[in-house]
Every structure is written in C-alpha cells, then in structure tokens.
Amino acid sequence: MSADPVTIGIQYLPGKLSGRLVLEGSPSTSVWERLQQTVINLGFDYSFGPGSIELSWSGVLTLIGQFAPQQKHLDFRFSPRDDDARDKIAAFVQQFKQVQHSKGSLKLRITPEEIEERLFASGFTRELRPFQLRDLQRLLSLENGANFSVPGAGKTTVTLALHLLTRQPNQVLLVIGPKASFPAWREVVSECVREDAPDGNAEPFTFLTTSGEALSEALRSGATRFVLSYDLMIQTSEIITEFMSQHPVHLVLDEAHRMKAGYGSQRGSLLLNLAPLPIRRDILTGTPMPQQPSDIQSQLDFLWPGAGLGLQISRGTAPRQVLGELYVRTTKQDLNLPEPLRHFRSVPMAEGQMALYGIVKHEFLRQVSTLGLDGRFDAPAARRSVMRLLQLSANPVLALRSIADDAIKMDSGILEQVISEGPSTKMRAVADHARQLAAEGKKSVVWTIFTDTIQQMEVMLADLNPVSLYGAVPSGEPTDPETREGRIRRFHEDPSCMVMIANPAAAGEGISLHKVCHDAIYLDRSYVTTHYLQSIDRIHRLGLPPGVETNIYIYRTLAPMGLGCIDHSVSHRLRQKLRALQILLDDADLHRIALDEENSEDPIAWDISPDDVRDLIEVLEGRGSLPDEESE
Structure with missing residues (x-):
C-alpha cells in the first residue's frame, strides 16, 4: 500500500486577518519548500516557524489557488482545521470556479426588464440609459465587479443601483476614494432615489472625515452608507479593519488605479489584506492600467483574492486575455459623443x-x-x-x-x-491663445503639471480674471471662493472669469467643466496616462450640448535637431501606454487618441544642429564670439 499523502493543515486567525499553514508529518516531496519559496517570491508579509507558515489570509488563498491543482502530483493535500477556515475556503473555491467560468463566457442572470422593475420597487427613480442597464446586468452576474467606464458614463449611478439590487440585511456600503470623488457620492442618492423609498433606500451617504473615537462612533451610528478617503483609511486602518471584520460590507474603490502599487505601498497593501473581508467588492476607474500591465495586477488580486489573475499578469500574460468577460466598460462611442479635435503646436x-x-x-x-x-x-x-x-x-x-x-x-x-528672457516662448504662446479664445467669448482651461507655473500663469493672465486649481487648494463649500468648489463655481458662473489654470493630478478627477468650457490648452504633460485622459474628460463628457466642438491644444517645445525633446519623449510614451490600454479595453476612442499622437509632427527644429547649440553655450558663457563680432 502506498503511504498517505502529506497533509498541510490550514487555520484561520480572525484577530490578525491571517492564516497559518501547518505541516503535518514529514513530506516525501518538496512541496513544503515550494510553498515557502512561493511566499518569499510573491512578497507577502510572513513568518516561518517549525513546520508552519503564517501570512495574510489573501496570501493563504493565493497559495491554495496556485497549489491545489497540484495536490495529486506533489503527493499532499490541504485540509482546513477550523470552521472559519473551512467556510472561507469553500466560499473561495466557489468564487474561483465562477471567475474561471465567467472569464470566457459570462452567464447573465437577470434581464434588463427585471432590473428596471426591481429598481422601481426599491424607490430608484432615475431612468438608466441603455449602456448603464447593460453594465448593470453584467455586474449583477458577477460576484465582484470591475467598472472601467469613461468618466461621465455614470459609474456612481450604476454602483448605487447595483448596491440596491444586491443589498443584504444589515449590509453596509463603504466607498473609499480620493476626496475629488466625494461630490458625486454626496449627490447621487438625492438624484436617483425618491425620499419615501422603502427599506431606508433614501439614506444619504455619511462622509467620514475624523479619526479615533469620533470615527468609531460614526461607524456605530446606525448609518449604513459611508464614504472615506484613501488617506484616512491608512490613518485609521485598525478601526476600519475591525469594522469590516464584524459587519457585512459591500466595499467599493473609486479611482481604483490608486492602489496599483499593491504590496509596494501602504494603500495597496492594506486593501489587499482587507480584500477577503467584504461580502462584495467593486472597483471603479476609467484608467485601470495607466502606466503598465502590472498596474492592474493588484486591482485584480483585490477583486478576486487567490484566483491567480494578478499572478498571470506578472508572468507576462496579456491583461485582455486574463480579464476576459470580468469587467464592464462604457466608451465615448457608447455615449454618442462627437470626437474632440486635437491640435499639436510646436514653439x-x-x-x-x-x-x-x-x-x-x-x-x-x-x-x-x-x-x-x-x-x-x-x-x-x-x-x-x-x-x-x-x-x-x-x-x-x-x-x-x-x-x-x-x-x-x-x-x-x-x-x-x-x-x-522671462516667461518662456511657450508660456507666452499659451497665454496669447487663452486671450484669443476669451476675445471670441470662449472660456478655456490651461493644464500644467507644476504649481509654480500655475501661479506664474495666473499673473500673466490676470486680465482674464483666472481661477487656479492645484493640490494645496482645499475642499470646502461652494460659497467659499478660496475652496476648490468655490473656484469651480466662479469659473462656471462669473462671466469675467475666462480661464482656469489647473494641475491634472489635482483637478483631473471629480469636476465637470463641459457646460461652459470646450477648449483645453496643454502647456506641458507628464508621462502619466491617467492625468492626460482624465483632464480631457473634464470638458468632453456626457451632457455636452449638441453641436458643440471640443478642442484639445497640445503645446510642445521645438528642440534642436540631435538635442532631443522631452515633449517628444512624453508623446511617444503616452501613445505606447494608450495602445496597451486600448488593447485591454477594446476602445476605439483610445485608438484615435494614440493615432493622433503618432501622426503629429516631431517637435524638432531641423535647422539647428548640435554644433549650433554648443556654439550658443560658448557664446553665452563668454568663451565664443558673437556673429556680428566675427563679421567686423
């Protein structure tokens, strides 16, 4: 008779949200060493003891997902050693099978007609557009969901409807996002749900802004809908973790690409460790892969802990192949928006x-x-x-x-x-362009990545009564002219305020300018695709008046031949990242944006050689002769 296979017991440690693998007996194969090496390679926080491995429960699920199919081959078996571990592993196995099946062909569980009927009964009054119904139908057919729709497509509305239709008794909805996303969540309930809706469905969101005992009291207040910033989540991680471990929580990450660093950041590490706790997880972002394929890895591991999707990305599998049918996306074509016009100008x-x-x-x-x-x-x-x-x-x-x-x-x-020389020729050209648009009665937004440049442009464009938005501008009431909201309000309502000067990192999310502004001018751009795409979406989004032309003006510095232009490098890298994102999301709009970058003329001054630049440097350093001196 052959010996029984080696058993590796699995324990769940609820106080730590972690698990322990225990070697029972002496392995006749190298499975234990393989498990230890995998834990080290994947970068989990861990501790090794005599015959034991302790790590986060997400890590335990990852090991189960990776090694369970090899149990017979490696002559061992996993065995849960307590009821919590048994229940959680059973739920994981069920979800794992659903993910693998849905990747290839998602089975829709509900019709659009049933969705509308159930929403009406819940007090939901907003009429969903066809693309929103389509996305909602698919999300309802998934245990956890990824909504990668473009800004303005109604991700907040769809998520609220999803919550109403999946809500369980005593369930809490917790949204974590950047502060820029707060206004949308503040308004969505009153805009979508009637005041006398049954089952408390008209409850507004409670915004969590304090820490310590005040935060604990807010969570215990009886409210069931909360919004929390990523920064406060990190500061109050123990309180949030304890709350989620004791309550059925539907957890939503808004602008989920902000956890892209995974275990390499506090934010990503905390969210990955929290991932097994909620009864449902959803992520919202229009740019799930802003820089590189690995950006989406941690988001997938958050949605489906242990399913191995992130691991496939890390091993080089194309993200589109990994995701399959596990996400929804509404494109600008779905929104029936006219294509914006992009103009490249070299100075x-x-x-x-x-x-x-x-x-x-x-x-x-x-x-x-x-x-x-x-x-x-x-x-x-x-x-x-x-x-x-x-x-x-x-x-x-x-x-x-x-x-x-x-x-x-x-x-x-x-x-x-x-x-x-003072302000650069490019700054002067952008200022002249903003004045020209203002003379035609058109408001514009000028984008630049540096705060000091924003402040200098404010001085240069003082005659246009500008407002500015950057990281140091605080959030607050729209009636306060010094707040972010107050400045946005002035840009909308003050006819003498003809230009907004903004940083895409600070103002690329959570604001809508498309009702009053249709011209964006880029003084400079960074290598971050998210900043570029989201800044465009401030003026090109759902609700754009019919017949309006949206113009995107991209200013680039004309660099001498052979010297190399940083603006050309930015354009080159952006189009590479846009192509990768286009392939992932199958989005024609991203194809057009990348194509415009590819077809733009290189910002190179072909008539100036490297020798000309070296000579210029020598002249300005006093080591050369000025041309007019040579001619004398």
Missing part, C-alpha cells in the same frame, strides 16, 4: 532656454550612462533630471531653482540670459 526655444536645456540634457545623459557599467544607478537623480527637463520645456526660470538646489555648475552668462 521654438529662446536662446537662453536652449543653452540651459543643452547643459541639463548633458547632465542627464551623464547620470544614466553609469547604468550597467559599474552597477550603480542614481534613479532619484535621474528622475529629478527628467522633471527638470519638463520644467525647462515649459518654464526655464522655474528650472533654475532646482538646478541651484542640485549645485549643477552653470555659467552666470547663461543664467542672466534665461532670467532676462
């Missing part, structure tokens, strides 16, 4: 700016040239150099400050030239 550098750009570019190449030569690479310094080149492209006076901070050697002649 030449002034002489001082060109000389300074050449020196900083040389310094950047010197820093990165060590990569692979001696094993050392100063990544932070390289990142600073990239940001400095972006600054130089738009606002060289701003770049001088960071150059001084890093003590880069710079001749006074070049510094004096840059300072004497």
